Amino acid sequence: MQRIGMTIKKWWPDFNSTVGFFILSVFLVTLKTYWAYQVEFSLGAKGLLQQFLLILNPIPTAIILLGIALYFRGRLAYWLMLLINLIQTLWLFANVLYYREFTDFISLNIMKAGGSVQNNLSKAIGGIVQPIDFIVFVDIIVLVILLSFKIIKVDKTAVQKRFAMLVTAFGFVMMLTVFGIASGDRSGLLTRTFDNNYIVKYLGLNEYAAYNVVKTREQSNEVKKAKPADLDKIKKFVNENRTLDNAVTFGKAKGKNVIIFHLESFQQFMLDYRWDGQEVTPNLNAFYHDQNTTAFDNFYNEVGQGKTADAELMLETSLFGTSSGSVMSNYGTSNTFQAMPALLAQEGGYTSAAFHGDVPSFWNRDNTYKNWGYDYFFSKSYYKDADNPEYNVGYGMKDKIFLKDSAAYMEKLPQPFYSKVITVTNHYPYDLDKQNISINKTDTDDKTVDGYVQTARYLDQAFGEFEQYLKDSGLWDKSMIVLYGDHYGISENHKSAIAKLIGKKNVSATDLVNWQKVPFMIRVPGMQGGINHTYGGEIDVMPTLLDLLGIKDDAMIQFGSDMFSAQYKQIVPFRNGDWVSSEYMKIGSNYYVTSTGTKINPKMDPRAESAVKAANAYVEKSLAYSDKVIQGNLLRFANASEIPEKKDKSLSYKKSVGLAKLKKVQGLGTSVASQNDGKLTNYNTDAPELGGPKQTIQTGEENTNSNQIASPDSILSGHGSERNK
Template sequence: MNNFLKKLYAKLNTRFGFFTLVLFVFWIKTYLVYITKFNLGIASTYQMVLAFINPLPFALLILGIALYFKGKKSYWLLLVLDFICSLWMFANILYYREFSDFLSLGIIKTSGTVSNNLGLSISEILHGTDFLVFVDVIVFALLLIFKLIKVDYSPVKYRVPAVITVLSVVLFGLNLTAAEKDRSQLLTRTFDNNYIVKYLGLNFYAGYNAYQTHKQNETRAHASSSDMDKVLKFINKNRTEDNIQYFGKAKGKNVFIFHLESFQQFLIDYKVDGKEVTPNINSFYHNQNTLSFDNFFNQVGQGKTSDAETMLENSLYGLPSGSVTSTYGTDNTFQALPAMLSQRGYTTASFHGDVGSFWNRNNTYKSWGYQYFFDKEFYKDKADYSVGYGLKDKIFLKQAAQYIEQLPQPFYAKIITVTNHYPYQIDKQNQDFPKTTTGDNTVDGYVQTAHYLDQAFGEFISYLKKTGLYDNSMIVMYGDHYGISNNHKKAIAQLLGKDKVTDYDLVNFQKVPFMIHMNGLQGGINHTYGGEIDVMPTLLDLMGIKNTDTIQFGQDLLATNRRQVVAFRNGDFTSPQYTKVGSTVYNNKGEKVTDKLNKKEKSIIDQDQEYVTSSLDLSDKVITGDLLRFYTPSNFKNVNKQDITYNYTKSMAQLKQAQKDKKSSLLYKNNDKSTVDLYSTDAPELK
């Protein structure tokens, strides 16, 4: 035994021996992270073996670079490379825990647009065990510093690192071939980053994503007007007809878009200890003049809230990587709803209690045609006024009233709430609702901030009723994306009263509310399947705006001839008949039917999949190629961003002038007497 240990120690004191040790530990470490920190959906022994093998090829390639050097340089370069790869792993652990996805080059490039207030989120996401990914680097460094591992100064035999490099390429080729057998067209048809990591590894994903980003830039540079032909063909083939019963019902009305941050459909009518979490929203949902959709899904990707806004006001999907608003919002041509309405006499404004640079809104909103953007600069802020990602909703909404009353009517106003945002914390003075008791710290506070949001909404609606705006407005509410990610399966099961949840359950758990309210509107619960991509054409129908030549990938939710297939950003989909998650198909009872489908049913699934894939792919091409610069629908003028400013002084001067010119604002009609005093809130900070 002693003889064996001596031989082993002698091997470790060679350059190749030390490399092998570092490589082996890094390999095992990566695999352990896969199975303990990520939810890759490993469903078979075959996939388990692939997940175990896939860290090796790129570890050989990257760490093998150190073997081309001699002496101390080789050893320390090896550890530097190990540290860089470990840091990438660490960053992905944190990002994945919150967003159920992996970091991309697009997210990293635009991190400055979403970085404020992340300190609190990271502190909540961080687990002590996450730092274990650095332990091997530290131990190896100490072994070298204290010379427990001696440096091998022998000359470099270049055939060894060359063989390592070739071996890494060969192993990756075998890995890819094996992956393709289990998941055909892995790199050409999948939209889910979990598949890439599960089959090919985290490091490959990083390189693949960088390549995709480069390809997107190339696509834009080489795009031409002829690229619009396929887009127009697809759009026109799937365009729906206006619903005569609803067309124009909201013509000339004010429009409020109430953006419910991280709000999921299950909260509607949900109770904790016998108390309704959202009594005001519940009442609104069930109102006889509210059209409520109970099969409405969030369809966001990595851009989360920014994706929701992109779909809501452009009927274009978010990207498979990064954020449309952060990457393309400044320079791309858009034909967004705010621009359409401002060209038809509406005043368009967005209200947000955080900084304007968040998700690059201060630039994107100009591209979308918003005339006003009332960001954090427009509101009073004190030490206890904000939490997490901006002003608390009650304080924000009350202060927003001073600008709402100045908007010339009709107006289009989007109100973005933020308090019900991860990590779902609210100070004690605003806690008047019990937490859930799942034992998951991320989940249990969710109902508290949702209840606070509901109270803020109730106060806002009360103000609208007191001022008369309620009777002259169409009020639209929607949840932008999930609040509880699919990583919290045990907690989700408890919330839903189930022993465990399936992938089918998780798809339906990601439903978000969508409601349209207006006095005189024939309301009720609408069961049609749809998502955020469908909001814009639906609103155009209600507002009486013909939608015969626009580039929109959604369909009017009120149309009778619409196709009820909801595309998710990863390429999965759901419909009234089937839900497809990866390669598994469920019926509408939640039963797996993948191997029970007849020829006709398989044809339906294939057609739906082709529709989803084409829709996502063509939308991506519109965005990455900036194709709307080559096409302008009738009765639309491209936005001149130079005419728009969100500077406080200039915006207020412009608003004052607009009130004089149009003489239709609430303030003007109230003989310049402010209505802000009519806004009642129980916010303790304002007492």
């Protein structure tokens, strides 16, 4: 025993030495990072090698960064180590919070776009933070206490410079070793992956930050390096994948107004969903089943870090969001686009308007919308008493109040018009004042999730009022009305709550993919609707709507296709490189049968292998080419005839300018208001802030444990590739 004690003492670091304190700090940083990997992130590490890399990959940067302190002596060295530890910990903590809501890691572009998303961020963060998160700070507190009470004494002896340099060199050698091991397990790790989870899993969170900075700089250089030939190659790919128009549906909505209703954070599972013995969204359910509504029930959100901004980008341009940051924030002002508002103005004489009850700078909308060719942008300043605290919740004006005033502006737009109405009340953290609550929270015991049905119900009520206005004003039968969900409301990190919501004990990997479904519903007066089981995504909205409007898009660079076309591929790419099709799913490095969720090895089935190989190639090229279009601003090389010309080059969304322009066009006689001798349609709302009755919670007659109409399998599983004609 004495010999064992002597051996331990010989090799055990002396924490009263600078080197000993350095080793202790490296160990603690590694320990808490590994803890975060396992507890706070869903990195999908499988097998001994990947678990080994999770332990190993925090060490190199910890050695390199903390090793900086070894070049100094005495108290300064110790406090430098603590400071560096704190900086790393703040980065780790910030990513823990960000990942919990967005299932991704913070990028440089997201930080640069902070001004676009800072509204109410502190409130959102307050709902995200959990007490367990602060574990990452415990080691720093303990070290400070140990130093303050001299339990660990400061070593005033300088560490030899040669030793400090060897430590730094060892850190870099170890980093290269980790990269070598990782590359052996995942080829093309830094050149082909679209998923930040892979970078963190294999290389580490700090290495991801460095990689992201390098990639961001590379992206900024893309514009300088881009040349016309780059666009020619992409045109070839787009034309090879272009589909023929559907002769039956093409032009069915020709000349009609377009009203796009943006369902904030609304997921497909909520349609026909019952909670507490009642329908959560009866008005949306009725629209979903309307005889003139085509509703796609296998439609997925495909957003990346830009979330709502990415959804808008795909809707307006059929381009994917980039793997990092928001295109609207980073490229919206300067890039050339082939966007819906400008195209419809040029080809169909449409007036265009966007409605949003928040500040115009959010996601750089004010500049991006000008670039896309929107004639009007009715943002928060246009609405009466918009800053009244009672009129606002979360990220802007309450939907009922916002929609009432929006209707008055819409009625003055010259017809035909193209409009986009962006709701915000059904946004995380799903808070609502008591006077507007009409249904009980769910009982998943997850505070992030349980308020979701309450704000979804409020959104549904607001839509119901808006729908009645459309009928009363006559716009209901003159318009193609489109409803779409922009992205998930409940992230896949809430697996336990999701399982309770859908009535399962556990959720599978394929369940979580199907959890990404959002509504896409198109109501065209006189056109037979129905539930359409075609697999599609947000990238397909623009070409689908253009074909219904009878507008040719052969000169457009689009990465989506008309979902009514018989040639439509039914392959839905996700921003991280995964995909789902009518037959198979790719999740990470695994493949599944879409209809059953059965895991397969494609190499065992020639047909599956061929289909998977073709889908992988299509998805990889689609994402890569879309990135090149955006990051290289390649559409500037397009022929002038291929870029829709904007009507108003001195566009201003200032309230006084917008109202004056709106007043001027009333003389054209094409707006609903001018056709009614200037009289506006009465808009009925029960918003208590405007004098309506306060909502009261009512429970249905059914057992509250029976919380859905459809079975869990029909909520999350696919419906096959057969379509309703």
